[in-house]
Amino acid sequence: MSDPVFLRRTLSGVTVALRVQPRARRTALECSAGGVLKAAVTAPAEEGKANAAVVALLAAQWHLPKSAFDVMRGAAVRDKVLSVSGEPQALADRIAEWASEHG
Numbered sequence: 001m002s003d004p005v006f007l008r009r010t011l012s013g014v015t016v017a018l019r020v021q022p023r024a025r026r027t028a029l030e031c032s033a034g035g036v037l038k039a040a041v042t043a044p045a046e047e048g049k050a051n052a053a054v055v056a057l058l059a060a061q062w063h064l065p066k067s068a069f070d071v072m073r074g075a076a077v078r079d080k081v082l083s084v085s086g087e088p089q090a091l092a093d094r095i096a097e098w099a100s101e102h103g
Contacts, residue, residue, distance in 0.1 A: 003092050004099040005035030013068070013085040014092055016058070020078050022050035029061050031103040051075060058082070062098055064091075 008015045016037065024040035031037055041053035055069040064084065074080035084091055 002096070004031065004037070004096055004103075006031070006037040007092060007095055007099075009088040009092055010083070011088070013083060014088055014095065015072065016082050016084060016095070018054075018080055018082070020045075020050060020054055020080055022053075022078075027053070027057055029057055029102070031099045033103075035099075035103075037099075045076075048075070051080075054080070055082070058084075062094055064094075 003009070006017045008017075018037040018039050021038070021040040022043060022045035024042055026040065027042055028040045029037070039054050039057055041050055041057060043049040043053035051071050055066050055071075058064070058069060059066040064086070068085045070083045070085070072081045072083045
């Protein structure tokens, strides 16, 4: 299984690029046909609330601890890059399996 477009392996885990929609009507995570990861959260984009909601959403969907996530780039914009710490192969396999089921 190949890695999704939004995923990059690193020495300490993986990075995930995604587009966030704060103040959405519902919370959802989807992988578009083009391989873009999109997260919709009901939290507002103020004081890090939307970022915390995105981390909680990804952690729940991928069955990972919230402490494994860190916003690397885009803390104040919709396009973000998050790092996920852990064993790169295991993380990539888990996320690729989720993407194939939800893409």
